[in-house]
Amino acid sequence: MYTQCPECLTVYKVEAESLVPACGCLRCGHCGSIFNALGTLAAQLPPEPFTRLVEHALDQDPPLAEVAVFRPRVAEPAPEPAGMPITVPVEGAAEIHAGEGVQEGEDFTQLTFTPRFARETKRRSWRTAAWVSVCLLLVLGLGAQLAWAKRDSLVADPTFGPALQTACTVLGCELPLVAAPGELRLLARDVEQHPSVPDGLLITASVHNDARFAQPYPVVTIVLSDANGQRLAMRRFQPEDYVGDAAIRTRGLAGGATTAMVFEVQDPGQHAVAFAFSFE
Structure with missing residues (x-):
């Protein structure tokens, strides 16, 4: 595909990936102007000699997408998590919990409590989550150091390079220039x-x-x-x-x-x- 800078009339050959990060906007490598590449986007160049590419109207209603190739399934409801308090009927609850702040003579027909095994499981899950988080941070830090050491190779790689460019565009950073x-x-x-x-x-x-x-x-x-x-x-x-x-x-x-x-x-x-x- 081809597009044209409206300021200096320089024509560029562009790929679809280069139009995605800024919603179709490009910066002219000749004059530095920022322009909407979709306004003059063309699949083929017109016969020479030509001065300007045909300009497209960008204020029309969006076209309807009708041919679907994929639709995700509806997710099933997730099961209730383990370790929730359990409510059970108990006979003579006042006698069972008399030593735990329950007054004798009170009429209890139901007792809500969390089993000990559920409390232990919850503590272990928190410790496991903390260790996993620490290990994940260490792995991410090591990966960042390796990526910085091999940054020239990663930027020049045809697979990782576009992904890094897209990520940098979102995060507002700039990739280093790689001499080739x-x-x-x-x-x-x-x-x-x-x-x-x-x-x-x-x-x-x-x-x-x-x-x-x-x-x-x-x-x-x-x-x-x-x-x-x-x-x-x-x-x-x-x-x-x-x-x-x-x-x-x-x-x-x-x-x-x-x-x-x-x-x-x-x-x-x-x-x-x-x-x-x-x-x-």
Whole structure:
């Protein structure tokens, strides 16, 4: 499926899982705007050239869901818990409990009491519940430590990664960025004379993050070479060299997102006829 940022008109390819955490809202990886992706959601892109995707009305009545594939059974009433007080008729109750605060001569026809075995069972159940709670807390703490130690592997895992992202969205936390330069794919590139620097070149590249998780902006190495493949110039660009907004650098390149990168280099001369990109 595809959607479009209404501010910068950037078109993104999205999966259904990425629309669930914020009820269809996404943050544009190019301009940082937050928009409702459902407004321009499309299964296929229209034939080029196009400027805007078709916008859908979002104020209509909900459609009726008619084809059911599962319906849970009605739960049966739970049995009464053990250990409740028992009411039994007793003959001569005054004589039986005369030493326990019951006055002789009083007329009792029923006696309510809790058997000793029920009281002992209740105490044991409380002790068992306390031990289970302590053990559960210890196991959860150990699991949290292991998860933090292996956080990069868990975030990059195709099974646990989306679940962690959903949990973090609900809890209001942020997952750490995991560097995976091998998941970055160069879609398009171009080089032209710098519009304001006489001996400069302006190199643009469109890069797509094939990973399902966000990763930091990479270190980009650009190599200019001649027709024989001989290297004429090389420069390594740190993220702050081509992403000026610190907030965008902090968020990183979102999973499945595409971004445009612009680099300024010095013109090595007419012999430079080829250039290559690499990510670290």
